[in-house]
Amino acid sequence: MTHHITATWEDGTVFEVSYGYGARQRRMLECxxxxxxxxxxxxxxxxxxxxxxxxxxxxxxxxxxTADARARRQVMWTMTVCFLIAAVVLWWATSRT
Ligand SMILES: [Zn+2]
Structure with missing residues (x-):
């Protein structure tokens, strides 16, 4: 489970459903x-x-x-890799002229 879906009761009690990939990569919601x-x-x-x-x-x-720290890190990492690839491609393209 990587995400937490929460809502509060009228006295402020927080109820939570977790969401993420279960067995065989199926997306599951679990109360x-x-x-x-x-x-x-x-x-x-x-x-x-x-x-x-x-x-x-x-x-x-x-x-x-909300997402778990682990899921957030994964997104950050993916973005960093994409940025680095773009930077390398740009550097390669400009250094050829
Ligand atoms: Zn329930």
Whole structure:
């Protein structure tokens, strides 16, 4: 699980659904407060998670979706690699003239 979808109850209690890749690279939503889980086949993981929190637990306040540090690092790393490749290509193209 790499993402956390949270919503708060009216007294401030935070309810959470985690989201990420499960077995065989299937995208799964998993509730931390009951045994609900759902396989996501297309789009809207955030929407489905928040729907569950609202319907099953009555948590409708301040809906958010956050990524784990590990997932964020992966994105940062991918961006850095892309930037470096672009820099090398640019350097190569300009140094040929
Ligand atoms: Zn639940």
């Amino acid at each position: 931390l407060h009951c045994d609900w889980e759902e396989q996501i086949t297309y789009g809207g993981a955030r929407h489905k998670g928040l729907d569950h929190l609202a319907q099953a637990h009555g948590a409708v306040g301040s809906p958010t979706m």
